[in-house]
Structure formats: structure tokens, C-alpha cells
Amino acid sequence: MTAAEAPYEIPADVSAALDPHERRLVLDRRGSTVWDVETERGRCAVKLGYPTAPHAWTALAPAREGVVLRQLGRGEVSYGDWEHGTWNVQPWHQGISLYDRWRPHRAEGASSEPGLADALSCARAVAALHATGWVHGDVQPAHLIIGAGGTALIDLALAHGGEVPAAYDFRYRGCLVHYESPEISRSVLETGAATPSTASDVYALGASLFISATGLRHVAYPDDASRAEQRQAIADGPHRPVEVPGVLGGLIEATLSPRPADRPTGAEVCAELSGGR
Ligand SMILES: Nc1ncnc2c1ncn2[C@@H]1O[C@H](COP(=O)(O)OP(=O)(O)OP(=O)(O)O)[C@@H](O)[C@H]1O
Ligand SMILES: [Mg+2]
Numbered sequence: 001m002t003a004a005e006a007p008y009e010i011p012a013d014v015s016a017a018l019d020p021h022e023r024r025l026v027l028d029r030r031g032s033t034v035w036d037v038e039t040e041r042g043r044c045a046v047k048l049g050y051p052t053a054p055h056a057w058t059a060l061a062p063a064r065e066g067v068v069l070r071q072l073g074r075g076e077v078s079y080g081d082w083e084h085g086t087w088n089v090q091p092w093h094q095g096i097s098l099y100d101r102w103r104p105h106r107a108e109g110a111s112s113e114p115g116l117a118d119a120l121s122c123a124r125a126v127a128a129l130h131a132t133g134w135v136h137g138d139v140q141p142a143h144l145i146i147g148a149g150g151t152a153l154i155d156l157a158l159a160h161g162g163e164v165p166a167a168y169d170f171r172y173r174g175c176l177v178h179y180e181s182p183e184i185s186r187s188v189l190e191t192g193a194a195t196p197s198t199a200s201d202v203y204a205l206g207a208s209l210f211i212s213a214t215g216l217r218h219v220a221y222p223d224d225a226s227r228a229e230q231r232q233a234i235a236d237g238p239h240r241p242v243e244v245p246g247v248l249g250g251l252i253e254a255t256l257s258p259r260p261a262d263r264p265t266g267a268e269v270c271a272e273l274s275g276g277r
Helices: 012-018 061-072 116-131 182-191 198-214 227-236 246-255 266-275
Strands: 022-029 032-039 042-049 078-082 085-091 144-147 150-153
Touching: 012 042, 012 078, 012 085, 042 061, 061 078, 061 085, 116 144, 116 150, 116 198, 116 246, 116 266, 182 198, 182 227, 198 246, 198 266, 246 266
Parallel strands: none
Antiparallel strands: 022 032, 032 042, 042 085, 078 085, 144 150
């Protein structure tokens, strides 16, 4: 297998079962190809995982996510193996990501502040997952899809909270560093792995709200810094000053507390945001 073969087509047996009317390539990078597919039975996302040179686990991610989605009862979900790794099919969530939704507020000379309703909707998605006993492990603005009926927290490939068959499981080695909490960064630097928690999800929610509102990462580090240097900057702190006004700013500050125990819970974030409206 070489990266030159990607993007991969939907495997023949998966495609035969879906019988798509239409399909659109959403993304193809870092060991993952995602298709948006229209079928007789509705719209769905088809995710194909394959190994990359630095990461073998990306091949297992779709099946692992399929296991999690099934346990969470997230609609009609299927998963399995294909030539280069694993795949899943899951319901498509119509909406716009938090990052895209707040783009107008980041524009030069923007005159309005991001809405608390969007922040609350995202916080509710995180709190609702936590209420089931699961943690997400990869909260980021692209995984918060704001739709008409609320926010969907997608990409549960790294979630923890239930049993995952050994054949599809892999160690948690941190998330996208732009949303990683200091304790996760520290653990990944020291041991190569970490344990995601509700508190690290809350931190990632705060970093997601912060970057979506301002365009700034939670901690300042050069674009060309290595992953390890980025993690060291996060572990050392401090995080950037949060120059976001009002309730939202105060809340982001609290979620970015260096000590996990000092952060509000997802439910407390929701309470604060609904009280401040
Ligand atoms: N169920 C879904 N509903 C709506 N959009 C989805 C869904 N699944 C994936 N997407 C879209 O595809 C993108 C990539 O999906 P996802 O994050 O699950 O894959 P990934 O392989 O983890 O990619 P990345 O490496 O960027 O995290 C999402 O940001 C979103 O735009
Ligand atoms: Mg993702």
C-alpha cells in the first residue's frame, strides 16, 4: 500500500450494501478517507481507515469508532474490514462545524461576538456524552457539527468508556495538540500514551471555543514546531490570555485551567452558559 493509491473508493461489498445514488469525497488524509453518501435509506458517512508510515492505528480507527457508535446507540451503524484496514458506515449529521459557524466573528473588523447559543449547544453535546459514561478524547471544532436540532459530536474513534474488542483497539496517544490539555501532553511526552478524561474533554471544548472565536491556539508555539515541542509548550504553559469578552471569555478561561480538578464539568459549563443568556 502506498499513499499514492488514496483516496480509496468505497470497497465493493460496502458499496453493494449501500447502493449509493450519489457520493462525494469529504477528505483523504492521515490514513483516513471519508465519503458523504446518499442512499435510499438516507445520507451517511463512509469512513475508510488505512495505515500510514507513522501510525498503524489509523487502519483500525473506523472499526473502533463503529464499536463505540453501536454502544452509544447512534443510529444505523455498520463496520468491518477491507483490504487495507477497517471501515464504518454511520448516519450523516447535517450542519456546520463550530469553526466554520464562527468564521464571521473572526473576520477583520467583525462587529458581533460569537453567540452563547452555539457554545451552549456544543457544551451540551459534550455533557451528554459524559452523562453516558464515555469520554470523547478528540474534541475539536471540526468534530462539533451544529445543526438545526442541536450539535452532534462526531468522530468517536478515540472515545473511552466501554469495551472494545482487542482486534480493533489501540492505545490513546493524545489528540490534535491544538486541543490537548497539559496533563495529556505531559503524559504523552513521558510515556507515549495517556488516558483521556471528562476534564481533558472540557479543556478541549474550551480550546475549541477559543480558536473558533479568535483564530488563536490555546498555547502559543511556532507553526513549524515539532509535535514534541508543541506538547512541551502546552505542558509548560501558560495558555494564551483569553481576550474574549463576557460569559464566554470567563468560561473559556475556566475550562483551560491547568489543573483538571479546577475545570468546570460539562454540565457546569452548560449551566453557566444557559444562565448567562
Ligand atoms: N457522521 C458525520 N456527519 C457529518 N459529517 C461527518 C460525519 N463524519 C465525518 N464527517 C465529516 O468528515 C470530516 C472528517 O471526519 P472524521 O473527523 O470523523 O474523520 P477523521 O478520519 O478522524 O479525520 P481527521 O483526521 O480530520 O480527524 C469531519 O470533519 C466532517 O466534516
Ligand atoms: Mg476527525
